[in-house]
Amino acid sequence: MVDKILVVDDEISLQETLAYNLKKQGYDVLTTGDGNEALEMAREQKPNLIILDVMLPGIDGFEVCRILRKEMATPVLMLTARDDEIDRVVGLEVGADDYLSKPFSMRELIARVKAMLRRVRLIREEIDQQEAQDGKRKSEILDFDNLRIDMTRREILVDEKVVPFKPKEYELLTFFAQHQGQVLSREMILERVWGWDFIGDSRTVDVHVRWLREKIERDPANPRRIITVRGAGYRFEG
Amino acid sequence: MVDKILVVDDEISLQETLAYNLKKQGYDVLTTGDGNEALEMAREQKPNLIILDVMLPGIDGFEVCRILRKEMATPVLMLTARDDEIDRVVGLEVGADDYLSKPFSMRELIARVKAMLRRVRLIREEIDQQEAQDGKRKSEILDFDNLRIDMTRREILVDEKVVPFKPKEYELLTFFAQHQGQVLSREMILERVWGWDFIGDSRTVDVHVRWLREKIERDPANPRRIITVRGAGYRFEG
DNA sequence: TGGTGGATCAGTAGGATGTGCATATTGTTA
């Protein structure tokens, strides 16, 4: 859930400064001063954003960025020393998403990082919405007997009355409702609701299922909506 | 319905860079490096926006823009190399709608393009509305109980009394009011009210929401109009 | 009846929001 940032710079002092300040902002930070290692780390760790100095020993920042571009959509913020590099950086040739000319203030860097990550989140949201719409759920309202999910308002109604839901509960229920009748394994649920990078116990799902049952089942002890499928997962019935 | 953009620049590399990035944004792109050809293409293809470099062989960008102005209302974004050209560009003499000094970031260019196209669409909408008024008098007044937003006069009334609003507040409230009942994420709000290239903290939204509440809520501490939806954003109720 | 998987519970660290103030930015006026 925490954004991971890869910092690529061979100047140790700058590298440390960046890492320190980014960590202070609550990001996970990976660092390296080597271009090839950067590529490797990007592939394996899948950071949410990459900060890349143009000047690197061996394979330079331009080249690293070019290669990254072909493999992933991770946003890249380039650090340039000379103004005349800017054109190449943001242009077709290299394709960075943003740049900062040295010297820059940490404040500005943080601002850009935040903005870039925000943009990515926005895009993801839009895609989700689109997918949800494509999934022939033309209506944003899911109806099941005395249960209604209004995705536009992000509200859940039981017996015509609004029931307050915690964010995770809401997302979990929504996921269930969109896969009515299918058995969903805990792994699948964790991946789709919690995210692919969730680290933790799959018991977590159980707990949330329990909360859900409290709210949407007439008799939570004998669930009829969220059925336990022993050894497999859960199945949501209308 | 996709916007068509004509790029006029004789530097092939820049031309390609522009085309690549604009296409990535989903625009249809036409290119040429010649002033006369640009005029021809503008007449025939009727692009929605023209990006025009000042420096062109033969008939220069200034001249092209002047001629275009007499024939069509298509917005023109000029690219200038020297700062001292700016005055002429946007002034009466040439009449471009906006300009960018080289070097510029692709990010900034895209931002301007979007802004310009948005403006055009807005104007078109306004004309449509005006035309519609003859027949159906489409309301530009949003009414919610003791809150009234008069978009024509750009005024907000609470309990029949005009309340002064800061520009951003007004825009934010308007955006909310036009999406009554929908949950709007901070990301979405920033993009639509602040602009997609906003650099900064998403807490900014919180602060503005707070100011709004001070003005339009009976009890700002227990808001009934602008509801926070934890983990998701805000929702405006009538 | 033993073993495996599921349900339950409650404490706690961390996350999200509200709020006041400091600072930056923009616009205006003399």
Place this chain on the structure above:
DNA sequence: TAACAATATGCACATCCTACTGATCCACCA
């Protein structure tokens, strides 16, 4: 243009809310 005013943004702290963990108890099935 300088000084000022209005507005916007950043920051830090207080507060409230959630999600996750880990232990323990329970139900089902061989």
